[in-house]
Amino acid sequence: MSNAPLFDIGLNLTNPRLLSRFDEVMQRAMETGVCGALVTGTDIEESVTAIPLCEQYPQQLFSTAGIHPHYAKDAPPDFVSQLKQLVQNPVVKAIGECGLDFNRNFSPKEKQLAVFEAQLELAVETGLPVFLHERDAFDEQITLLKRYRDKLVGGVAHCFTGSLKQMQAYLELDLYIGITGWLCDDKRGADLQEAVQHLPLSRLLLETDAPYLAPKTLKPKVSLNEPCYLAEVARYYAQLCNVSVEDVKQSSYNNAVTLFKLHL
Numbered sequence: 250m251s252n253a254p255l256f257d258i259g260l261n262l263t264n265p266r267l268l269s270r271f272d273e274v275m276q277r278a279m280e281t282g283v284c285g286a287l288v289t290g291t292d293i294e295e296s297v298t299a300i301p302l303c304e305q306y307p308q309q310l311f312s313t314a315g316i317h318p319h320y321a322k323d324a325p326p327d328f329v330s331q332l333k334q335l336v337q338n339p340v341v342k343a344i345g346e347c348g349l350d351f352n353r354n355f356s357p358k359e360k361q362l363a364v365f366e367a368q369l370e371l372a373v374e375t376g377l378p379v380f381l382h383e384r385d386a387f388d389e390q391i392t393l394l395k396r397y398r399d400k401l402v403g404g405v406a407h408c409f410t411g412s413l414k415q416m417q418a419y420l421e422l423d424l425y426i427g428i429t430g431w432l433c434d435d436k437r438g439a440d441l442q443e444a445v446q447h448l449p450l451s452r453l454l455l456e457t458d459a460p461y462l463a464p465k466t467l468k469p470k471v472s473l474n475e476p477c478y479l480a481e482v483a484r485y486y487a488q489l490c491n492v493s494v495e496d497v498k499q500s501s502y503n504n505a506v507t508l509f510k511l512h513l
């Protein structure tokens with residue numbers, strides 16, 4: 250049994266399915282070696298909601314503040330100034346979840362691009378890393394990131410599910426790669442399983458994206474993902490890449506502390 254700590258960099262704790270059992274979720278996480286998590290903000294309301302949750306567990310929980318591309322069309326006219334206000338709270342450690350999603354286009358492409366670019370500018374201004382989302386918009390996303398990369402302090406390709414070539418493009422921009430239970434899905438995760446074998450441990454971050462993406466390798470199967478299952482992602486990653494679970498856990502933990510400037 251590995252004793253290295255785990256830090257979950259992607260937890261949708263404001264989701265009602267987790268929020269309704271908040272203390273139980275936190276208890277189970279700590280019992281399984283997850284010493285902390287980054288609560289994902291996907292719009293202004295959720296970014297606001299995340300802060301008092303973090304304040305209830307000041308040693309374990311931190312958050313992001315941003316607008317997911319799905320919700321770009323609903324961003325209020327003053328969303329930048331609202332985000333600026335939120336990031337003044339010390340629990341907020343990153344700008345996002347931000348990026349582009351042309352898979353379902355819940356928001357028009359032009360709106361997504363404008364809201365994403367505004368958040369990149371805010372990340373530059375505040376010196377916070379970016380927490381990135383991308384689906385079926387890789388070329389446009391990389392183009393924008395390249396434009397801002399020299400000014401950004403860093404960031405993570407959250408819930409990365411892409412190819413080796415895409416991963417290498419993010420790595421060339423000195424970004425971290427967030428790996429979820431998607432890795433544990435032999436059908437959907439084949440590209441990712443190949444890619445991570447070329448991912449330096451110095452660039453690995455582990456996340457659940459709970460309550461979504463429960464690892465399919467869990468026995469018995471679970472329908473609701475929680476941070477307590479992050480150890481399964483670490484175990485599967487280690488097995489796949491022929492490295493020790495200890496190294497996987499410790500590296501991802503150290504990387505989270507470094508990127509998000511955590512004091513745990």
